Amino acid sequence: MRPITHPTIRRSAARRHSGRGRRWAAALGVGALVVAGGGGLATPAQAMVTASVPVDFPTHCIPPDIAGIPPIDGTTKAEITVDNAVPEVGDTVTVTYTVVQPAAGNPVDLPLPADIMTPTGRVTVGGAQTASVTVTGPKKNAPVPGKGAFPSFSMTGTFTVTAPGSITLSPGDYNIHTSYIMELDTPCTVTDPPAPVSETIIATDGGGQVNERSILLGAASGAAGDAVSVTGSKFTPGAAVTLAGRAGDRQTADTATVTADATGGFSGRITVDDPATTGIVAYEGDAWDATKGAGPQAYTVTGGGEVPDGSQRLHTSVRAGTLSMVQDGDTVDLSAVDFGRGGASRGSLRTVTVEDYRGGPAGWSLTGKVTDFTGPGGAVIDASALRWTPACATKPGSPSTCAAGSAGPVGSAGATLASTPNATATGGEFTVDARLALEVPAYTAPGAYSAVLTLTLT
Template sequence: MAVLAATTGGALGAPAAAEGETPPGQVDFPTHCLPPQEAGLPPADGPTTARITVDNPAPQVGDTVTVTYQVLRTPAVAPLDPNGAGGELPADTLTPTGRILLAGAQSGEVTVVGAKRNDPVPAGTPLPAVTMTGTFTVTAPGETTLAPGSYTLHTGHLLELDTTCTADTASAAPVSARLTATPLPTANLRSVLLGAAHGGPGDRVKVTAAGFPPGAAVTVAGRAGAAETADRVRATADERGTALVELPVTDRATTAVVAYEGAAWTAGRGSGPAAYTVIAVTAPPSFTPPPSVTAPPSVTPPPSTGTQKVTATVEPGALGMTQTGEDITLGAVPYGDGAAAPGRIGTVTVTDARGGPAGWSLIGKVTDFTGPGGIRIPGASLSWTPRCVAAEGSRSVCTPGSAGAVGADGALLASTPDAPLAGGTFTIDATVTLKVPPYTPPGAYTAVLTLTLS
């Protein structure tokens, strides 16, 4: 397990539509805008044209989503000069704030704020388009709709004035954007631990199956590659989710042991395989002395001879790995630019001394990157390009995983195939890149990368 950290600076702007097309999510709704008394203006009624976009329309529960609320047209107008001199609203004196209304799987409001940025506006003419952004955390799976709520246009010239615009009470603002959230994946903590890594045919191996739901029916079985062998026992997990059994290994094809719930092993309800080798023991042939020979009196009998069988045993070892270093620091990214933070994982050395036919796989999973104020960068934004080299004399061929995203679902870092006789020492590393969205708030963003060998 390694900790990854990236330093930067995300709200994503909405993509522009082709000329003549209405951008997706653009809506119109009747609005009542109420200027302050000091503005010298009557209430304004008319349509508001708005658009809401999200940076991630398919998040997981717990993700932080950035939302953008654009007011493209408003009936609100620039305030008059209180001294009656006409004039105009100067540049960069308009600050917008607003609300986005959530409904469906998740309800509530999101507060959005815009920058103080505008061209000069003649007094009494419509105020210009504004853009506001904000974030919220996804708390429920399913579809959530986003509709434009009220917005306030604050002007800071001569007087501090607020013009508040709300949807006509007779017709609520229509839905402008949608997102569909998926629940967080449930980690599979099921595992098996063997009391011995090898034995003769018929030996009983002690097995500890852990990480199961308390009271679950657990099957402990032998495996040969992806297929089960005839070796099998069943037990019930105790209140800690653990089952202790003795598995008689009689099938000489068995090369590993697994534990699972249900009628058959699955990745979601079963453990990874624990390597086991069946060692065939053969007795040396019995020695029969040659028959005695009576030599003639004049002949001396030859000396008697005997033979013995000499046996040496090669003991199988284990499958294991080591990794250099603990933390991974990615390169810094300048604020404002959407850029890639580069880095490299600590070199992993896998040693396979089991001496059997089973290959192995090394899987990596990464959590979301969490930064200041709980802002997240999805773990799927981290990608890698793996590399694997087998040491001289290794029996197996090491294949690196494909270049691509890592994420919470995991990706293959390296593997070796099943073979009549597998084993060796393998050096694995990978370059990694974190894609940082534009305008991600500055600070350090940290995630956890976990490597699992099975």
């Protein structure tokens, strides 16, 4: 950031609902679970490409509160397949996660209709590279008879190969969203992660440049109007990053802007309103560019978004601002001291107002450094003689809290005047001041002395 020159200093002058009876459990049977038995089967990664295999793993499922039954521990049988088992670094691989046998079935006599289940989940990537791939499936299922087994379902997603070598793929957590009478979720987690490896691919070095940017979604599905958290890594430090919904090869109107921190990471949220959204991307620049972005990570809109007759949907947006500061003057007059006596020449820093309207996770730091004080005939008072006692106040309602720097010398090397930490939510308005004291030697030549104090906000 461009330094801002402060005043010339002059010596002179963040209950479970009980069940509503068996009738609710029958009507919403798709959300209630029964244990499906099974054992464990592990498939280790091998040094060569092998065909994918189904694996069994213990699963902990939590039925909707309205079902009125406790969590269920069962066994899931699943298989991971890919569209390319021998990719090059930089290639995009499509992953399909098929739950062959869910850890649940329909516990009631009431048959469940077709096309009410929307699955989402994650695939765990290990070996030469590590990642978590979001996968989603279509809202499609065969009718489920009373007390029948839930049908098999498949989910797909993609990831970019960033390193050569053996890459393993294991099934992860999954969720069954049901749209029958009510919108309900049944999340199932791997009891002892990671689950066994189902597929191993061998990546070779293609010799090209690799885009290592990546994003991870906080959820793989949600109703229209829900906000989903997005975290990213390996972006350009300090870059403005656009979060956007995708519907096939087009971008939807759902967007948000975040700023990458000094490590290239970020954390933000995007509200997804468009029911057609199938994925979320993040990119640098004015438009989607696969070489400067990450994703799409699969995302499914499971319900909501319908506009009743005679109604109108309203949209608005909040634009991210900037980090800036304003000072209420450019000159500080320190008190005079007597020749032969010397002592502290005192004054106050001109008040600085810091405004952080970026809306991202990054905090800020305000530092200062001072030149030597020069006087008549080349006389000098060393920069190390200037000390300050910082103070910082936070405007009520600001997400961040300002911390004053330590009292002590400023000097030519500089010191911290005030700062705020990185956090999930940052920003606000802050007032920064400091008491100044220049220690003047007793027999310093009489006359006016001046120096320049430069403040830098980053």
